[in-house]
Amino acid sequence: MCQLLGMNCNTPTDIVFSFEGFRRRAGLTDSHSDGFGIAFFEGKGVRVFRDDKPGASSPIADCVKQYHIKSLNVIAHIRKATQGEVNIENTHPFIREIWGENWVFAHNGNLNNLPDMSDSFCQPIGSTDSEAAFCYIAEQLKNRFRKKPTEEEIFDAVQQVTQELAKLGTFNFILSNGEWMIAHCSTNLHYLTRQAPFGKACRIDDDDVIDFSHYAAEGDKVSLISTFPLTKNECWHKMERGGFVFFKEGEKIREIIGVPGPAVDDGTLGKGGLKAA
Secondary structure (H helix, E strand, C coil): CCEEEEEEEEEEEECHHHHHHHHHCECCCCECCCCEEEEEEECCEEEEEEECCCCCCCHHHHHHHHHCCEEEEEEEEECCCCCCCCCHHHCCCEEEEECCEEEEEEEEEEECCCCCCCCCCCCCCCCCHHHHHHHHHHHHHHHHCCCCCCHHHHHHHHHHHHHHHHCCEEEEEEEECCCEEEEECCCCCEEEEEECCCCEEEECCCCCEEEHHHCCCCCCEEEEEECCCCECCCCCEECCECCEEEEECCEEEEEECCECCCCCCCCCCCHHHHHHC
16 A cells, blocks of 8 residues: 655744655655655645656655755655556545645545545546545535534544545545644554654664754644654654544644554555564
8 A cells, every 4th residue: 555644833844854764665665666746735835746656766756855845734645556557647645625725635545435426526537546535525525514614623524524434445544724634544644743852863764863953943843644653763653543633733733542453554564664663
């Protein structure tokens, strides 16, 4: 299957340190080599980079490293295809308009027997279960609320639709509208929050080290979500199966605790995952 990476923060931040470790799992330390994508929210807009080539060796991924884009919300994905051909239209993350906003979604898992979307306004462009599931979420939200509801109502509604789709298979995902970020764990998903006092972090995939105290200010808060931990010396929180977490401005605002259970090999457990265990 695939792996996910998300960042939510209270001040525009670049994700290069985390992304450089993450992209190594797309062909070097792991085998998620069927394409990569990363989306940066910039105001009401979204800057998206995608390639159907392995993220570890993609020149487009090199551009991301060189660009050092700063954003409040970022979602990245490395693909190991289960449904749909390896091409650009099947490459995550996906984008849809909901209530006049860009919503970005990336999924790790495999869903079967999705609801019939033939009469829906929101249609998938590619042939993945992931994009179809996102379209289903968007359609259900628009049908339920004619105008943008409160964040609490959005979080509750996303939970309800997710619980319906999660019955169809593995459904780990990260979702953002540029103001907040929601994550759901079906099998494997971890998160951490960095805030003062900032210190050093050592990447799992190549042992590179950064001292965040040289880059972050006293009030900065940065939360990361990843399929598996990206650093070996920080305290990552493993979400339980069926759990939800809601981040805004770098803080965990709400969390729904899932059901504890043993580690699950959903196809994401490669070298990078085993190192992180």
